Amino acid sequence: MTDTTTNPMTVRFGRLPRRGLLLGLSASRVLCLCVAVLVFVPSIFLGSSTGAGLSAPLWGSLIALAFVRWHGRPAVEAMPTAGHFAVRKMLGQTKYRARPSAPRPGGTLALPGDAAALRFLIDEDTGTAMLHDPHAQTLTAVALVRHPAYVLLSNDEQARRVHGWGRALASLAASGTGCRLQVLEVSLPDAGRGITGWWDLNGVKQPGQWAVQQYESLMRTAAPAASTHRTLIALSLDLRGARAHIKQAGRGLRGAAAFLRQEMTSLEAGLRAADLSLATWFNEPELAATLRESFEPGFQGRDDLHQSLADAGPVAMDEEWDHVRHDTAYSAVLWINEWPRVAAPAYFLHSLVFQPGIRKTISLTIQPIPADAAMRDIRKAKVEYATEAAQKAKIGAIADLSDAAERDDVIERERALIRGHADVKFTGLVSVTAPSVDELEAAVAEIARAAIQCGCETRRLYGQQARAFVSASLPLARKVS
Structure with a gap:
C-alpha cells in the first residue's frame, strides 16, 4: 500500500x-x-x-x-x-494638528511628518489612485486581495501556493525596476454580528432542539472573539530604477503611471498563480477611507463615495517616546527583529494574525533584489565573515557558534539564488491600536506573547513611533530602515 x-x-x-x-x-x-x-x-x-x-x-x-x-x-x-x-x-x-483655515495645496495628502510630501494622482485609464513621493521618487498603487483559508488546505495545495507566491516575487526581482511590495493584514475586532445576524434572520429555531442549543452556544462563545480581516497589497515603483522604461512609456508622471499599470498587470498574474484573488485596485474614495480608518478606528465612511484623499489624514496626532496618540486612539509599533530559526510551517504567523480582541495591522515590506546585486552582497558578506574569523584567530578570541550560523545562512542564500529563487530584503512591523494607554499596554503584551508562540521576537520601537506608525499602518510601501 x-x-x-x-x-x-x-x-x-x-x-x-x-x-x-x-x-x-x-x-x-x-x-x-x-x-x-x-x-x-x-x-x-x-x-x-x-x-x-x-x-x-x-x-x-x-x-x-x-x-x-x-x-x-x-x-x-x-x-x-x-x-x-x-x-x-x-x-x-512631535505634534500635528489639522488646520482647516490653511488648506493644503491641491493634490497633496494631509499626513503628518515626512509623509506630508506625498501627492496623489488618479490614473485616467483605470481610475486607480496612485501616490507619488517626490522625495523618495516612488509611485504606489494599493489593491485589496481576497484568499481562502490557507490552513485548511492540503499540504500539496499549500506548497503549490507558496511556490506561486515565490515566483511572483522572483518576477518582480527579475524586472530590475526596483519595485517594492507591502503586504498588510488588518484585523478589526467586531461585535460578531456577521456570525449571529444571519442566524437571527434565517435560522429555524425549534425550542429544545439539541442542534439549535449547541449552535447558539457556539455562537455565544465565538462572537466575542470575532474579527474582520482585510489583506492589502501596495506596489511601489522606483522611478529612478525604472527611468528607461518610463521614458519609453511617455516620460514624466504620465509615463510612470503607464509603466506602473504594466507592473500591476504582471503582479495580478503572479497572484493568480498563487490562487490569490485581486479584488480591486483602490480608487480615491476607497483609499481615502482606508487611510482615514487607520487614524480614527471608529470611522465608518467606507461606503461614502465623496471621500477625498486631500482630507484623509488625522485631525490631531501626538508622538510620545513609546507610543503615538491619533484622533480617538493610541497606537504602538513593534518591530519583528527575529523570525523563526527552526523549521516552521508556512502559516507560522497564525497565532499572531488571529489573536482575538485586538485591533492590529501586520505589515511586511518586501524589497526584491536583482540577482547580480544579491550575488555581490553575498560575496561581500562572505569576505567580511572570513576577515572577522581571521582577526579573531589572530588575537586568540574564541569563535562563536552564532558567527558560523550566520555564515551558513549566507551560503544557503547563495544556494537558493543559484536554484533560481529571488533574494529579498524584508521588514516586519506590527501596529497595535487601543482606546486608552492602559489597554494599549495590555494589548502590546498579548501581541508579544503571541509572537513568541510563532517563533518570532519583537522589539518595541522607541523615539520613532510616528514614522513607524505611518510605515506599519498605512499602505504606502515606504522604505523601512
Whole structure:
C-alpha cells in the first residue's frame, strides 16, 4: 500500500546579520572604545594610578556607552535616536494638528511628518489612485486581495501556493525596476454580528432542539472573539530604477503611471498563480477611507463615495517616546527583529494574525533584489565573515557558534539564488491600536506573547513611533530602515 501523504512545507529564516567594523562591533562602538583608550593611556602614563582615577569618569563612561544596553541596543547606538527625538520634541515637531483655515495645496495628502510630501494622482485609464513621493521618487498603487483559508488546505495545495507566491516575487526581482511590495493584514475586532445576524434572520429555531442549543452556544462563545480581516497589497515603483522604461512609456508622471499599470498587470498574474484573488485596485474614495480608518478606528465612511484623499489624514496626532496618540486612539509599533530559526510551517504567523480582541495591522515590506546585486552582497558578506574569523584567530578570541550560523545562512542564500529563487530584503512591523494607554499596554503584551508562540521576537520601537506608525499602518510601501 502506497502512502500518498506528504510532509508539510516548512520554512526557516536566517539570523539578523550582526556584522560590525571590528570583531562584530559597530563603527560607533569601536569609536567609543578608541577614544576611551586615547584618554586612559596618556592619563596613566602622565599621572600613574591617580591620573587614571581622575579620568575614570570619562573613559569609564565611554566604555559603558559601548557595552551597556538600553532598550535592547548598545547605548551609543541608541543615542542618535534619542537625541533626534529630543530635538523634535523641543521644536514642537512631535505634534500635528489639522488646520482647516490653511488648506493644503491641491493634490497633496494631509499626513503628518515626512509623509506630508506625498501627492496623489488618479490614473485616467483605470481610475486607480496612485501616490507619488517626490522625495523618495516612488509611485504606489494599493489593491485589496481576497484568499481562502490557507490552513485548511492540503499540504500539496499549500506548497503549490507558496511556490506561486515565490515566483511572483522572483518576477518582480527579475524586472530590475526596483519595485517594492507591502503586504498588510488588518484585523478589526467586531461585535460578531456577521456570525449571529444571519442566524437571527434565517435560522429555524425549534425550542429544545439539541442542534439549535449547541449552535447558539457556539455562537455565544465565538462572537466575542470575532474579527474582520482585510489583506492589502501596495506596489511601489522606483522611478529612478525604472527611468528607461518610463521614458519609453511617455516620460514624466504620465509615463510612470503607464509603466506602473504594466507592473500591476504582471503582479495580478503572479497572484493568480498563487490562487490569490485581486479584488480591486483602490480608487480615491476607497483609499481615502482606508487611510482615514487607520487614524480614527471608529470611522465608518467606507461606503461614502465623496471621500477625498486631500482630507484623509488625522485631525490631531501626538508622538510620545513609546507610543503615538491619533484622533480617538493610541497606537504602538513593534518591530519583528527575529523570525523563526527552526523549521516552521508556512502559516507560522497564525497565532499572531488571529489573536482575538485586538485591533492590529501586520505589515511586511518586501524589497526584491536583482540577482547580480544579491550575488555581490553575498560575496561581500562572505569576505567580511572570513576577515572577522581571521582577526579573531589572530588575537586568540574564541569563535562563536552564532558567527558560523550566520555564515551558513549566507551560503544557503547563495544556494537558493543559484536554484533560481529571488533574494529579498524584508521588514516586519506590527501596529497595535487601543482606546486608552492602559489597554494599549495590555494589548502590546498579548501581541508579544503571541509572537513568541510563532517563533518570532519583537522589539518595541522607541523615539520613532510616528514614522513607524505611518510605515506599519498605512499602505504606502515606504522604505523601512
